[in-house]
Amino acid sequence: MSKFFSSPVLVFSSAIALRIGLFFYGLWQDANSPMKYTDIDYYVFTDAARFTAHGHSPYDRETYRYTPLLAWMLLPTAWSSTWFSFGKVLFAVGDIVAGALIVLVLRNGEGKMSMESALKFASIWLLNPMVATISTRGSSEGLLGVIVVALLWAITQKRIVLAGFLLGFGVHFKIYPFIYAPSIIWWLDDEQLGRSKSSKDTDIISHIKNFFNGPRITLTISSLLTFLSLNTLMYTIYGYPFLQHTYLHHVSRIDHRHNFSPYNTLLYLSSSITTPSTSIKLESLAFTPQLFLSAVALPLLLAKKDLASTMLAQTFAFVTFNKVCTSQYFLWYTIFLPFYLPRSTLLSRPYLGLSAAALWVITQAMWLQQGFQLEFLGQNTFVPGLWLSSLGFFGVNCWILGIICGDVGVGKEDETRGVPKSVVEKPSSATEKGKTSVKDGEKKKGKGKKVRSGWDDITLCR
Amino acid sequence: MRQRITYLQEPNDAVDPKNLQVTNNSISTKELKAAREERITFGFDELPQELYTVLKASHELHIRWARERAYESIAPLVSRLSPGLHVFYTPQRGSKSSDLLCPILEKVFGGNVSCKSPETSFTILPTERFSHSAATQFYTPLASLDDFRDYLAYKLCPVSDSACQSRVSSLSKAASLDISFDTISHAFTLSAFFPSTISSLAISKPKTSSPSRLEVGILNHEKATDIEELSMAGFLTVIGENTKPSPTLFSFPSRHHPSTEWFSSKFLLPTGLHPNLELSISGSQPPLDDRSCSLHAHITLPRQVFADKYQLSDPLFLASKNLTAVRYITSPVDLEAPAYTMDIWGSSVLLELAPPSSSKSEAFTAQVPLHLRYLEPNAGKGGLEQTEIPYPVLFWACTADEGSKFPINPFDRVNLGYDGLFGPRTLFFHLSPTPSIGEERLTNKLEVPVLDLDKSSLIEIGTAAVVGLGFLWVLWVLVGVWRRSGYGSRTVVEKEKKSQ
Numbered sequence: 001m002s003k004f005f006s007s008p009v010l011v012f013s014s015a016i017a018l019r020i021g022l023f024f025y026g027l028w029q030d031a032n033s034p035m036k037y038t039d040i041d042y043y044v045f046t047d048a049a050r051f052t053a054h055g056h057s058p059y060d061r062e063t064y065r066y067t068p069l070l071a072w073m074l075l076p077t078a079w080s081s082t083w084f085s086f087g088k089v090l091f092a093v094g095d096i097v098a099g100a101l102i103v104l105v106l107r108n109g110e111g112k113m114s115m116e117s118a119l120k121f122a123s124i125w126l127l128n129p130m131v132a133t134i135s136t137r138g139s140s141e142g143l144l145g146v147i148v149v150a151l152l153w154a155i156t157q158k159r160i161v162l163a164g165f166l167l168g169f170g171v172h173f174k175i176y177p178f179i180y181a182p183s184i185i186w187w188l189d190d191e192q193l194g195r196s197k198s199s200k201d202t203d204i205i206s207h208i209k210n211f212f213n214g215p216r217i218t219l220t221i222s223s224l225l226t227f228l229s230l231n232t233l234m235y236t237i238y239g240y241p242f243l244q245h246t247y248l249h250h251v252s253r254i255d256h257r258h259n260f261s262p263y264n265t266l267l268y269l270s271s272s273i274t275t276p277s278t279s280i281k282l283e284s285l286a287f288t289p290q291l292f293l294s295a296v297a298l299p300l301l302l303a304k305k306d307l308a309s310t311m312l313a314q315t316f317a318f319v320t321f322n323k324v325c326t327s328q329y330f331l332w333y334t335i336f337l338p339f340y341l342p343r344s345t346l347l348s349r350p351y352l353g354l355s356a357a358a359l360w361v362i363t364q365a366m367w368l369q370q371g372f373q374l375e376f377l378g379q380n381t382f383v384p385g386l387w388l389s390s391l392g393f394f395g396v397n398c399w400i401l402g403i404i405c406g407d408v409g410v411g412k413e414d415e416t417r418g419v420p421k422s423v424v425e426k427p428s429s430a431t432e433k434g435k436t437s438v439k440d441g442e443k444k445k446g447k448g449k450k451v452r453s454g455w456d457d458i459t460l461c462r
Numbered sequence: 463m464r465q466r467i468t469y470l471q472e473p474n475d476a477v478d479p480k481n482l483q484v485t486n487n488s489i490s491t492k493e494l495k496a497a498r499e500e501r502i503t504f505g506f507d508e509l510p511q512e513l514y515t516v517l518k519a520s521h522e523l524h525i526r527w528a529r530e531r532a533y534e535s536i537a538p539l540v541s542r543l544s545p546g547l548h549v550f551y552t553p554q555r556g557s558k559s560s561d562l563l564c565p566i567l568e569k570v571f572g573g574n575v576s577c578k579s580p581e582t583s584f585t586i587l588p589t590e591r592f593s594h595s596a597a598t599q600f601y602t603p604l605a606s607l608d609d610f611r612d613y614l615a616y617k618l619c620p621v622s623d624s625a626c627q628s629r630v631s632s633l634s635k636a637a638s639l640d641i642s643f644d645t646i647s648h649a650f651t652l653s654a655f656f657p658s659t660i661s662s663l664a665i666s667k668p669k670t671s672s673p674s675r676l677e678v679g680i681l682n683h684e685k686a687t688d689i690e691e692l693s694m695a696g697f698l699t700v701i702g703e704n705t706k707p708s709p710t711l712f713s714f715p716s717r718h719h720p721s722t723e724w725f726s727s728k729f730l731l732p733t734g735l736h737p738n739l740e741l742s743i744s745g746s747q748p749p750l751d752d753r754s755c756s757l758h759a760h761i762t763l764p765r766q767v768f769a770d771k772y773q774l775s776d777p778l779f780l781a782s783k784n785l786t787a788v789r790y791i792t793s794p795v796d797l798e799a800p801a802y803t804m805d806i807w808g809s810s811v812l813l814e815l816a817p818p819s820s821s822k823s824e825a826f827t828a829q830v831p832l833h834l835r836y837l838e839p840n841a842g843k844g845g846l847e848q849t850e851i852p853y854p855v856l857f858w859a860c861t862a863d864e865g866s867k868f869p870i871n872p873f874d875r876v877n878l879g880y881d882g883l884f885g886p887r888t889l890f891f892h893l894s895p896t897p898s899i900g901e902e903r904l905t906n907k908l909e910v911p912v913l914d915l916d917k918s919s920l921i922e923i924g925t926a927a928v929v930g931l932g933f934l935w936v937l938w939v940l941v942g943v944w945r946r947s948g949y950g951s952r953t954v955v956e957k958e959k960k961s962q
Contacts, residue, residue, distance in 0.1 A: 031778075032778075033778070034778050034781070034782035034783075036776065040772070040773075043772055047772075062795075063797060063798070189951075191951055257798070262925060262928060262929055262932075263929070265918075265925070266921055266922060266925045268800075268836060268913050269839060269913060269918055270922075271800065271803065272802055272838050286929075289929065289930075289933040293933070293936060297937070297940055298940070300949050301944055302943070305947070305951055317936070320932075321929070321932075321933075374735065374911055375734055375736070376734040376736070377732045377734055378732045378733050378735070378909065378910075378911055379911065380844070380911035380912070381911070382845065382912070382913045383845075383913065383914060383917040383918055383921065387924075387925075394928060394929070395931075395932060398932030398933075398935055398936055399935070401936050402935050402936055402938075402939040405936060405939045406939050406943065409939070409946065409947060410943070410946065
C-alpha cells in the first residue's frame with residue numbers, strides 16, 4: 001500500500017482510471033436505463049450551450065443560473081451526440097488537475113511534505129468516489145475545485161497577478177470564492193513576502209503604509225479588474241438576464257425545498273407569512289453570522305497562521321451557515337481537506353476524528369431518512385423530523401468548525417517547532433516523529449473510509 | 463335573441479312524431495328520453511352593460527365549463543373538457559388586456575375564481591403555428607354553476623317571469639357550458655349541455671316585443687356513410703312558424719367523434735412530492751386504420767402541480783412510462799416556486815401516449831410523472847393539505863381529409879384548449895372518462911404534506927437559538943485563539959514568546 005502511494009504514476013492513473021470507468025458506466029446507464037446517470041444540471045448546461053451555439057442567450061434555458069462562460073466552455077457539446085459528453089471529460093480533467101495542484105501545494109508548502117504523504121492526502125480528492133462521480137455525472141462543482149486550488153497554488157507561489165485573475169474569475173463563476181479575498185490579502189504580509197519589517201515604528205500611519213504593500217494592491221486590482229471586466233463583457237452581451245440569473249437570483253430566491261440548511265424550515269414558514277416585517281428581518285439576519293465568520297473573523301484570526309486551512313474553515317463556515325445547503329456544496333470544502341488534515345487533531349486524536357466523522361454521517365443520514373419519507377412517501381416530516389435533524393447536522397458542523405479553528409489557531413507548527421504541550425496534548429518530541437507519521441497514515445485511511453461512506457449516503461439523495 | 467333547443471336521442475329511444483303536439487307558439491310531448499343542448503345567441507343590446515364593456519375590449523372570449531360529476535356524452539356532442547372553468551381570451555388587437563375581465567369572472571362565477579389580471583394569471587398559448595387558437599388561457603376548478611345561475615337569473619329574468627326563472631335554474635343540472643364571443647361573428651352565444659334524462663317536454667315561445675326565434679329539434683344519430691361525418695335524423699320545428707314537426711335527415715363532417723374506449727386516472731400511492739398520475743386505457747387500437755392516428759392526453763394542472771418538460775424529454779424515460787413525447791407544455795413553467803407565491807393559474811400539457819403496438823386491442827396504462835410545489839403551511843389539519851387535479855382529456859387524433867368543412871357542422875365545438883394545438887384537419891375521437899372505483903367525480907385527489915403550524919411555534923426561536931449557539935461556540939474558539947496567539951502568524955507569536 002505504501003508502495004502505491006509513493007508512486008505518482010500509480011495514484012494518478014488510478015484516479016484517471018476511476019473516472020474513465022465511471023464515465024463509460026454513465027454512458028452505458030444513460031443508454032439503457034430510464035434512470036439517468038447524468039446529472040440534471042448537465043442537461044441545463046448543455047441546453048444552454050446549444051442555445052449559445054445558435055446565437056441565443058444561455059439564459060433562454062430555464063434554471064440556467066451560471067456565468068455564460070460555462071455555456072461557452074461547453075460549446076463542443078452542441079456539435080454532435082458524441083461530443084455531448086465533452087463537458088464531463090472537461091470536468092473530470094479539471095478534477096485531476098486539481099489533484100495535481102494539491103500535490104504541488106503540499107510538496108512546496110512550508111511543510112515540504114514527502115511525495116508519499118502528499119499523494120496520500122491528495123487522494124482524499126483524487127481517489128474520492130464522490131468527487132469522481134460528481135464530475136463524471138456532469139456537475140460543474142469540481143471545476144470550482146480546480147479554480148480555487150489553482151488560486152491557492154498561485155498565491156503560495158507568489159504569482160500575484162495570476163492569483164488575482166483566478167480570484168476574480170472564481171467569484172464571477174460562483175460568488176462564494178469572494179470569502180478568500182480577505183484571507184489572502186491579510187496573509188500577504190511582509191513576513192510572507194520575505195521582507196523583514198522595515199522599521200520598528202508602531203504608529204498607525206506606518207502600520208497602514210505597511211499594510212498597503214505592492215502585492216496586496218496588485219492582487220486587489222487584478223482580481224477586481226478580472227471580475228469587473230468579465231461582468232461587463234457578459235452584461236454587454238446578455239444584458240439584464242445575466243445579472244438576474246447569475247447573481248440576483250441567489251439573493252432573492254424563495255425556493256426553500258428542503259435542504260440541509262438550518263434555516264430551511266424557518267424560510268418555509270416565513271415565506272408564507274404575509275406580514276413582511278418579520279420575514280425580512282430574519283432573512284437579512286441570516287447573512288450576519290455567515291459573513292462575519294467566513295469573511296471577517298476567520299481570515300483575520302487564522303489566515304496568517306495557515307492560509308490553506310483557513311480557506312477550509314471559511315468554506316466550511318460559509319456552507320454550514322448558508323441559507324441553502326445541498327450535498328454538492330460539501331465538495332467546496334473537500335478540496336481543502338488535504339491541506340488541513342495532516343496536522344489536525346481529527347487525525348492525531350483518532351477518537352475525536354472518528355466521532356466527528358461518525359456524527360457528521362449520522363446526523364446527515366437522519367436528515368436523509370426524514371427527507372426520503374417526505375419526498376417519496378408523502379409523510380409529513382417537516383416538524384419535528386427535518387427541522388431537528390437539520391439543526392443537529394448544523395450543530396455537528398459547528399462543532400467540527402470549532403475543532404478546525406482551534407487546530408489552525410495552534411497546531412500547525414507543533415511537530416517542528418514545539419508549541420507548549422499545554423496547548424496541544426500530544427507527544428511531539430523529534431524522536432517520536434517517525435512513528436507518529438506512520439500512525440498518521442493509518443488514521444488517514446480510517447478517516448478516508450469513513451468520509452466515503454458518508455458520501456455514499458449523500459449520493460442516494462441526489 | 464335566437465334560441466335553439468336540441469334533444470338528442472339514442473336511435474332506439476327515438477320519439478314517434480304522432481306524440482308531438484305543436485301549436486302556433488309551443489311544442490310538447492308527455493315523455494321524452496333525451497339529452498339536451500340549449501343554445502342562445504344574444505344581440506349586444508340584450509347584454510348587461512358590464513359584460514358589454516368587457517366584450518368591447520376583447521377580440522375573442524371563450525369560456526368553457528365542465529362539471530366534475532361524470533356524465534355520458536352523445537353524438538354529435540362528444541367532445542370533452544377537464545372539469546372546471548376554462549377561459550380562452552384574446553384582447554382587442556393593439557390594446558392591452560382588459561382590467562375588467564378578472565373582476566367580472568369573479569362576479570359571474572363566484573369568489574373562488576382566483577384571477578388577478580390577464581397579465582399575471584393567464585398563460586400564453588402558442589398562436590404562431592395555428593392561428594385559430596386564442597392568445598391566452600386561464601383555468602380554475604369550479605364545482606358548480608350556482609353563482610352563474612344566480613347571476614343570470616338576476617340579470618336576465620324579470621322577477622315575474624317564472625318560465626325564465628325555471629329555465630335558468632335548470633342550469634344547475636348542466637354537464638357543460640360554453641360561452642363564446644368573437645368580434646368577427648359579433649355574436650355572443652351561450653350553450654349548455656344536459657345529459658340524458660326522461661322527462662316531459664313543454665316549450666312555449668315567450669311573448670316579447672323584440673324579434674326572436676325559437677327552434678326545437680329532436681334528433682338521433684344514424685350511421686354515417688363517410689367515416690369523417692356524423693349523420694342525424696329526426697324533426698325540426700321553428701316555434702311560431704311551423705305547425706307540425708318537419709322530418710329531417712342530414713350529414714356533416716365532424717371534428718369530434720365518439721370512441722368505444724374509456725379511461726380512468728389515479729395517482730399512484732404513495733404520492734410523495736413527486737406524484738405519478740396513472741392513466742388506465744381500455745384499448746390500444748386506433749379508431750381508424752387507414753390513416754395516421756395517435757393517442758393524446760391533454761392535462762390541465764392547477765398551479766400546485768406541474769410537469770417538468772426537461773424530465774419528459776428523454777425517450778428511454780418516456781418509453782418506460784408508455785409515453786411518446788410532450789407535444790405541448792405551457793411555457794414557461796416555474797420549476798421551483800412555492801404555490802402560494804404564484805399568480806399564474808397553472809399549466810397545461812399535451813402528451814402523446816405510446817399504446818402497445820400489438821395487433822389486437824389490449825388495455826394498458828401510462829404514467830405521467832408530476833411534481834408538487836410547496837403549499838401554504840396550515841393549522842388544525844395535521845400538516846396535510848387535500849388538493850386535487852381535474853381528470854385529463856384523452857383522445858385519438860387522426861388526420862382528416864375534409865378539415866376545412868368542419869365549421870359547417872351546426873354542433874361544431876372549438877376552443878377547448880387542445881384543438882388549437884393541432885392543425886385544422888384533425889379528427890378527435892374522444893375516450894369516455896370513468897371515475898375511479900367508489901368515486902363519482904372526475905378528479906384525482908392527493909394529500910400534500912405541508913408545514914403544520916400547530917407544531918411550528920418553536921421554529922423561529924429554536925432556529926435562532928441553535929444558530930446563535932453554534933455561532934457563539936465558533937466565536938468562543940476564535941476568542942481562545944486570539945487570546946493565545948493573536949491574529950499574527952505562529953512564527954511571530956513564538957518569537958514574541960521567546961523574547962518575553
